[in-house]
Amino acid sequence: MSTSPPHGPRLPSPARWPVWVVPLFLAFVQVAGSLAAQNGPPRRHGGTHDLGTSHALGHTDLDALGFGLLLAGPALLLFRRRDPVATLAGTALVTGLYLLRAYTYGPAPFSLAVALFAAVTAGHRTAAWAGTGAGLAAYFGLTMLIGVPxxxxxxxxxxxxxxxxxxxxxxxxxxxxxxxxxxxxxxxxRGQKAAEAARVRAEEERRQASEERLRMARELHDVLAHNISMINVQAGVALHLMDEHPEQARTALAAIKEASKEALTEMRGVIGALRAQGESAPRSPTAGLDRLDDLLDRARSAGLRVETEVTGERRPLHASTDLAAFRIVQESLTNVTRHAGPGPVTARVRIAYGERDIEVRVEDDGRGAALLDDRPGGSGIRGMRERAAALGGTFDAGPRSGGGFGVVARLPLEEGSGDGSADEASLERGAR
Structure with missing residues (x-):
């Protein structure tokens, strides 16, 4: 999941600039621009004495007070982030005094414009609008009283x-x-819209991260639960046969070695997805029904009798469906090993390819008592149901009427039938 921007690095917005950058720039512009306006060609205004004539518009030459007012506005802007309303009031007073003194027209009102921007963008909209209206009314009223032609x-x-x-x-x-x-x-x-978009994007990233953690937990549960259950069963068998039948104990220990090796390999693959997903090419195939025979052989080595039946036209599956089918068989066999009771226990695995879906059925004839494991059941059934639901399929599990336990899952063959959980397979693809 990438969160980098689609384009190159951008300049920070003015809100992120140091607070003195804009005032310093405005101080230079206002002083230089006012001097240029004062010393440039005189401004003209329409005459009222003679038709078709115009006269130069007079002004007061800049003096110490004039320069002070030109610099006071930018200086007040240093406080625009701390107190925008007070900054707006002070800047308006300075600008009004500059205009009342009849100094040359120029960029002197720029500081007032920046103060208005700061007040509005900071959320003080009422103060900005009402203050502008009141300030203009006061200025026009005062100039009507004291103004000259x-x-x-x-x-x-x-x-x-x-x-x-x-x-x-x-x-x-x-x-x-x-x-x-x-x-x-x-x-x-625009700023509010950008902030809302950033908030939604952050929430989406948190949601995706949470879903990724859930997928990771599901993968680790399936990998560890199956192999550790096999190791547990074989260790119990080895302890039981160690003294009287050491050769059979050797076979159980070899099965423990193979199961532990498989557990370590798959666990490294799953955890590796957290470190460098997509950085290297896959080193082993993604778990799927093409590895079903290896899975059944490990179950047989744990003492289960496993019968297999595959019907329908066998064909390649979408990666997420292939992974889900494999994990459902794996978890079902794990549950048989842990909870089917004393043997001999037979597990029947049936894979049926249909036109639109694939049916995975695992049934056993166990008695339902725990074997070498008195711990309560975990979240295996729930995990299988979540896998099927994520792909838009169905899942059912429960005791069989003739004894034993059964699991039935129907998974759609077409990609995109579920809620976008096709990334389940990518977790392993990116890690191996």
Whole structure:
């Protein structure tokens, strides 16, 4: 399961930049841009004295206060992450004072725009919208009272030589504020959507990891339960025959060696999937019905009488179906070994290939008493049922009317009939 991004590395978003980067950039832009606007060609405005004429728009030359106001806005932005609302209020006050002093128009409002973005994206939407409306109303109301005609803007000797607002300038300022606020809202919605997508992706990864752990536990249970049961039975036989029939005890010990070797091999394969899945080519075939004969031989070496019947047209199976069929037979024989009671016990394994599914049937004629193992049953039946259900098949297990126990599983032959559990086989393929 890969979680790496589909593209190359991306630059971090502005929210992840150091807090001083944006203020430093804005301080340079506002000072340099304002100086360029002050020393550049004079701005013109439409005249009202003579039709078809225009006049240069006056301004107050930048002084110490002007430079201080240009730097104060970016300086206040250093606190935009800690207290966005207070930063917005302070930046608005600084920007308003700059405009009331009638300094040259330029990039001075940029700091206010950044403060609005910070407040909206931080979730203080009401404060940003209401504050903008109240601030604009206060500014326009004050300039209507103390403002001068456009031709007298920046007139020396006045503390606030700001011009009275016109319809055009009012519409422009309100439009600028709306553009900033709406853009901030769009960015906020985009950020929320990205955060939600990241949360859903993290939950999906946790769910997949949980399913992977469940598949791993199922594989380990099937592998260990079968082989350890065989070892347990053969060890009991060897202890019983050690003194009187040492040659037969030797046969039991050889079976123990073979079962333990098989257990170690399969366990290494399953656990290896956790370490380097997909890093190397498979070193042994995936467990499937082509290894059924080896499985039955090990069961016979444990003292079971095993009869086999295969009907229908034998054909290759999908890997997940092949693995599930093999594991169901393996677990069923394990249960016969542990719980069928004193022998002789006969287990009948029947594999029937149909047009749409394959039937796996394992029945025994045991008495139901534990043999050399007084521990309660584990989760074998549940694991077999889960395997069948994962593929969209059916499973049934229970005592037989004539004695003994029976297991019947029907598994679909077509891939994708279940709920996407075809990865069961990939667990072993990637490890071996």
């Amino acid at each position: 456009e031709s007298d803007r920046g007139e020396p000797g006045r503390l606030f030589p700001v011009e009275r607002p016109t319809l055009g300038s009012t519409i422009f300022v309100i439009g600028w504020a709306l553009v900033v606020l709406i853009t901030a809202e769009l960015l906020r919605a």
